[in-house]
Amino acid sequence: MRFVVRRLGFFVLTLWAAVTLNFLIPRLMPGNAAIAMMSRYKGHIQPQALHAIEVAFGVNTHESLVHAYFTYLGNIARLRFGISLTFFPDQVTHQVLQALPWTLALVGITTILAFVLGTFIGLISGWRRGGMLDGTLPPLFVITSAFPYFWIGLLAIWLFSIKLGWLPESGGYDVQTNVAWSWSFVSDALTHAVLPAFTILITAIGGWILTMRNNMISVLAEDYVRMARAKGLSSWRIMWTYAGRNAILPNLAGFAMSLGFVVSGAILVEYVFNYPGVGWMFLQSVENQDYALMQALFLLLTVAVLVAILAADGATAVLDPRTRDRS
Amino acid sequence: MTAVTAAEPAATPGPEPPLGAARRGYGADLWNAVLRNRKALVGLLMLLFFVVLATFPGQIAPYNPQATDFLPGLGPSRAHWFGTTAYGQDVLSQVIWATRQSLLIAFAVGGLATVLAVLVGVSAAYLGGIADGTLSLLTDVLLVIPIFPLIIVIAAYEKNSGLGMLVIVLGALGWSYGARQLRSQTLSLRTRDFLESARVRGERRIYVIVCEILPTMTSLIVATFLGAALYAVLAAAGLQFIGLGDPNSQSWGTMLYWAENNEALGAGMVLWAIMPGICVAALGAAFALLNYAFDEISNPALRMRRLDRPIDGARGDAVPAVPPAPDRILEVRGLTVAYATDGDPVIAVDNVDFDVARGEFLGIVGESGCGKSTLLYAITRLLGPPFAGEIMSGHILFQGRDLVSLDERQLRHLRWREFSVVMQSAMNALNPVLSIEAQMRDACKAHSNMTDKEIAARSREVLQLVSIDPIHLHSYPHQLSGGMRQRAMIAMALLFTPDLIIMDEPTSALDVVAQRSLMVQIKELQQRLGFAVVFVTHDMSLVGHFSDRVLVMYAAQVAELGRTRPLFAQPRHPYTRALMEAFPSIHGPNARLTGIPGSPPDLARPPAGCRFAPRCPQAMARCHEGVPPLHDVEGDLVRCVLYDKGAVPEPTLVQAS
Numbered sequence: 001m002r003f004v005v006r007r008l009g010f011f012v013l014t015l016w017a018a019v020t021l022n023f024l025i026p027r028l029m030p031g032n033a034a035i036a037m038m039s040r041y042k043g044h045i046q047p048q049a050l051h052a053i054e055v056a057f058g059v060n061t062h063e064s065l066v067h068a069y070f071t072y073l074g075n076i077a078r079l080r081f082g083i084s085l086t087f088f089p090d091q092v093t094h095q096v097l098q099a100l101p102w103t104l105a106l107v108g109i110t111t112i113l114a115f116v117l118g119t120f121i122g123l124i125s126g127w128r129r130g131g132m133l134d135g136t137l138p139p140l141f142v143i144t145s146a147f148p149y150f151w152i153g154l155l156a157i158w159l160f161s162i163k164l165g166w167l168p169e170s171g172g173y174d175v176q177t178n179v180a181w182s183w184s185f186v187s188d189a190l191t192h193a194v195l196p197a198f199t200i201l202i203t204a205i206g207g208w209i210l211t212m213r214n215n216m217i218s219v220l221a222e223d224y225v226r227m228a229r230a231k232g233l234s235s236w237r238i239m240w241t242y243a244g245r246n247a248i249l250p251n252l253a254g255f256a257m258s259l260g261f262v263v264s265g266a267i268l269v270e271y272v273f274n275y276p277g278v279g280w281m282f283l284q285s286v287e288n289q290d291y292a293l294m295q296a297l298f299l300l301l302t303v304a305v306l307v308a309i310l311a312a313d314g315a316t317a318v319l320d321p322r323t324r325d326r327s
Numbered sequence: 328m329t330a331v332t333a334a335e336p337a338a339t340p341g342p343e344p345p346l347g348a349a350r351r352g353y354g355a356d357l358w359n360a361v362l363r364n365r366k367a368l369v370g371l372l373m374l375l376f377f378v379v380l381a382t383f384p385g386q387i388a389p390y391n392p393q394a395t396d397f398l399p400g401l402g403p404s405r406a407h408w409f410g411t412t413a414y415g416q417d418v419l420s421q422v423i424w425a426t427r428q429s430l431l432i433a434f435a436v437g438g439l440a441t442v443l444a445v446l447v448g449v450s451a452a453y454l455g456g457i458a459d460g461t462l463s464l465l466t467d468v469l470l471v472i473p474i475f476p477l478i479i480v481i482a483a484y485e486k487n488s489g490l491g492m493l494v495i496v497l498g499a500l501g502w503s504y505g506a507r508q509l510r511s512q513t514l515s516l517r518t519r520d521f522l523e524s525a526r527v528r529g530e531r532r533i534y535v536i537v538c539e540i541l542p543t544m545t546s547l548i549v550a551t552f553l554g555a556a557l558y559a560v561l562a563a564a565g566l567q568f569i570g571l572g573d574p575n576s577q578s579w580g581t582m583l584y585w586a587e588n589n590e591a592l593g594a595g596m597v598l599w600a601i602m603p604g605i606c607v608a609a610l611g612a613a614f615a616l617l618n619y620a621f622d623e624i625s626n627p628a629l630r631m632r633r634l635d636r637p638i639d640g641a642r643g644d645a646v647p648a649v650p651p652a653p654d655r656i657l658e659v660r661g662l663t664v665a666y667a668t669d670g671d672p673v674i675a676v677d678n679v680d681f682d683v684a685r686g687e688f689l690g691i692v693g694e695s696g697c698g699k700s701t702l703l704y705a706i707t708r709l710l711g712p713p714f715a716g717e718i719m720s721g722h723i724l725f726q727g728r729d730l731v732s733l734d735e736r737q738l739r740h741l742r743w744r745e746f747s748v749v750m751q752s753a754m755n756a757l758n759p760v761l762s763i764e765a766q767m768r769d770a771c772k773a774h775s776n777m778t779d780k781e782i783a784a785r786s787r788e789v790l791q792l793v794s795i796d797p798i799h800l801h802s803y804p805h806q807l808s809g810g811m812r813q814r815a816m817i818a819m820a821l822l823f824t825p826d827l828i829i830m831d832e833p834t835s836a837l838d839v840v841a842q843r844s845l846m847v848q849i850k851e852l853q854q855r856l857g858f859a860v861v862f863v864t865h866d867m868s869l870v871g872h873f874s875d876r877v878l879v880m881y882a883a884q885v886a887e888l889g890r891t892r893p894l895f896a897q898p899r900h901p902y903t904r905a906l907m908e909a910f911p912s913i914h915g916p917n918a919r920l921t922g923i924p925g926s927p928p929d930l931a932r933p934p935a936g937c938r939f940a941p942r943c944p945q946a947m948a949r950c951h952e953g954v955p956p957l958h959d960v961e962g963d964l965v966r967c968v969l970y971d972k973g974a975v976p977e978p979t980l981v982q983a984s
Contacts, residue, residue: 010464010467010468013464013468014467014468014471014472017468017472018472021472021477021480022480025480025481025484026484139366142366142612142615142616142619143608143612143615143616145615146557146561146608146611146612146614146615147604147607147608147611147612148561148564148565148568148604148607148608148611149565150565150568150583151564151583151604151607151608154583154587154592154600154604155601155604157592158592158593158597158600162592162593210619214622220711222755223750223751223752223755223756224755224756224757224758224759226704226709226711226750226756227748227750227756227757227758228758228769229709229711229742230707230709230742230743230747230748231742231743231747231769231770231773231819232738232739232740232741232742232743232744232770232773232774233739233769233770233773234739234773235735237769237773241758241761241769242758245760246758246759246760249760256471259473260470260471260472260473260474260475261475261558263473263475263476264473264474264475264476264562264565267475267476267479268565268568268569271569282476282479283479283569286479286480286482286483286571287570289483291483291484294480294483295480297476298473298476298477298480301473301476302471302472302473305471305472305473306471309471319760320759320760321759321760321762321803321805322759322760322803322805325803325805325806
């Protein structure tokens with residue numbers, strides 16, 4: 001129980017840190033971003049929008065910084081992120097909710113797939129060390145894991161869309177199809193997802209393969225694996241229940257830690273493919289200086305990482321009785 | 328502490344030198360290791376290539392990178408290897424000039440992040456208490472907050488910020504992963520002897536950190552630097568690509584930004600978009616390869632060494648013409664085991680012969696590093712990492728079958744039913760994620776058709792044999808006390824009541840009282856159930872009380888093999904005598920423990936002649952001439968020139984003074 005409470009406390013603290021960064025960064029930057037922006041927008045946008053900026057950044061409200069901070073915290077706690085400039089006069093929350101499913105479907109599924117597949121390949125290649133698989137995949141993926149995500153995306157577009165014409169080059173679906181749960185829409189969305197998913201998959205998978213392989217090799221030198229051999233268990237049983245199950249535990253912890261990396265890669269992939277998800281919207285908001293939307297999305301990305309960590313914690317608790325006892 | 332009790336479980340020959348002693352010259356070792364590693368070498372050469380490009384772009388690049396002197400959108404040609412941009416600039420020249428900024432970012436961010444990581448990580452671990460709590464929390468929070476989006480947020484408020492800003496932000500946010508690793512490494516070092524001694528000497532904290540801790544972590548620090556540099560290269564390219572850098576700067580990311588804005592790929596200026604990406608990837612790959620190689624170097628388990636092949640004729644040999652004796656359960660003949668090293672193979676078990684009779688208790692003793700554990704894992708055919716030796720020659724006849732010639736599948740049928748193994752530390756030998764019951768069930772399922780009910784009944788029964796309440800069947804290893812774990816492992820070894828149980832120091836992890844009661848219990852079970860025991864230990868007193876015969880090993884060879892009583896009454900080999908003097912006798916008068924001066928020889932370079940001679944108080948010139956043979960003295964065996972034919976053995980008694 002204490003473990004769970006501490007973990008939850010940590011999550012709250014991290015969220016608080018992210019919110020505070022959101023609040024502080026624009027106020028600490030040299031030259032007030034909000035004022036600069038307002039002078040640029042004056043006369044171009046509706047007065048309500050201008051007022052929204054004023055409220056969001058505490059310009060012209062004569063509030064003290066501390067007071068403004070608590071007002072800000074209160075608004076965030078009630079999920080009031082303000083009004084989006086890009087999609088004026090739509091609420092930020094509404095916009096975010098529209099983009100979220102796309103990203104969950106694309107990035108969520110491919111990330112889990114990359115983790116499962118990479119862990120599996122790493123497990124096999126660590127188990128059959130020096131074999132064919134071990135000789136080819138890990139060295140290959142050391143190199144691909146250093147490739148920039150977006151550049152792989154560019155190449156994929158060039159090859160499969162421009163040159164070969166097999167797959168659409170951008171967007172999440174064909175604008176001519178109706179957005180509905182119909183077969184034509186779903187298949188269209190899937191076709192659009194193939195290239196970005198492929199890009200994320202091949203750049204993200206390398207890390208999992210390498211760490212799992214190395215964990216596996218360390219675990220294979222453990223006494224309990226030798227004991228399992230001494231007991232005359234089948235190789236299959238030793239590989240999964242004795243070596244694999246123990247080797248995957250550090251990989252789960254690693255999953256949580258490197259998720260930030262995956263998220264940043266996914267943002268760029270969505271950007272390259274104009275994929276209508278959270279990452280694309282995030283960069284869109286940066287470009288349009290739509291700070292309210294940007295802040296909300298940054299917070300959402302933090303929450304996404306925290307949720308993934310929670311899932312990894314849960315999986316660890318299922319696999320490892322020692323963590324169960326601590327909780 | 329005597330030389331004998333200072334024993335460590337590891338028996339791998341040529342072990343890593345102790346950290347404290349080896350840390351001077353650690354940098355040089357590291358450098359040599361890098362040069363030997365192929366991945367590291369490739370990474371280093373790639374990095375060197377970019378360093379050269381970044382240092383002399385003016386000499387190497389054919390044109391001014393910014394000059395818009397040429398036709399736009401030219402394809403690759405002699406004059407323009409990579410073609411020209413949509414603005415009529417030479418792509419090759421741009422790529423070369425851009426190297427400078429990317430390398431600068433990589434090294435500056437890598438350096439900044441590493442310094443911060445070392446500062447936070449090491450001081451958190453070294454200071455402990457509240458400082459550690461706060462710093463660790465800060466590290467963990469920063470680790471979880473998605474950094475790249477955060478950088479984008481910062482860049483969004485301050486567009487077109489310069490290179491310095493980029494470096495500071497990337498560096499200030501990129502240190503957390505390294506700090507976490509450095510912290511845990513420092514924590515594991517904190518209690519090491521050389522640090523304790525520095526503390527006792529009253530060295531200042533800062534001195535201890537800089538001069539004692541940091542040098543031992545060179546490889547981890549280098550890894551932190553490489554990881555941060557890799558991350559900086561990719562992050563900077565990403566930021567510049569989406570237009571959050573200075574659009575007039577010369578960098579690969581900026582080139583990609585302009586290429587993308589001009590739809591270079593679609594418009595046929597393919598190399599404009601491909602070459603900068605290849606450069607980012609190549610520089611990243613150089614860092615990744617170096618990082619991977621360093622991981623291998625600092626973690627020797629990841630490196631694989633292999634013997635070319637076992638010495639020819641070893642395995643196919645006919646079994647020697649000694650008729651199998653029905654009263655012997657195990658006959659080991661000429662067993663030789665070698666380890667692959669970077670140099671010549673190291674012989675860890677050298678031509679060892681011995682027998683075990685049915686129901687016999689044979690003790691194998693010797694200092695650590697003498698090959699006891701290797702011998703034991705060779706007999707059980709369990710060699711494999713970290714005991715990655717190979718049987719080079721010899722036979723292991725078990726119930727008439729030669730274990731050396733069996734393959735893994737055939738061995739599996741014998742394992743646990745016919746012979747089982749008890750390991751040194753049950754904490755490590757029991758699978759931490761399975762309950763005791765599940766681990767017993769595994770063994771039963773592998774060798775019988777018992778139903779779940781029968782398995783549960785049998786598991787309860789064996790637990791009761793070792794006096795554990797069967798309620799603990801559902802416990803996990805970490806929930807049991809040290810003594811209980813050890814008993815549970817012995818219970819597991821009894822599941823099929825095998826004819827032979829091999830035990831590797833099964834009591835050495837326990838305190839003296841628990842040790843004693845466990846030994847008594849093992850002996851009782853042995854007499855009741857009639858199995859034979861091969862018992863490895865470095866503790867002479869255990870052997871003296873419980874074994875029927877004793878095999879003394881020294882430097883991979885049998886030094887002496889004899890019946891326990893006569894051997895203890897009159898040890899023949901000077902090494903046996905020295906071992907006995909290093910342990911307190913329970914019965915005799917209080918004697919001063921003397922310990923054995925020196926330590927066992929490095930098996931990679933064993934001394935010529937008798938291997939104990941350099942430490943032997945009775946050594947003479949003859950000892951250094953050749954390896955003495957095993958002499959049969961009154962039915963017992965001893966390897967010492969004192970028993971050469973014609974030599975008059977001087978009376979040997981345990982000195983009681």
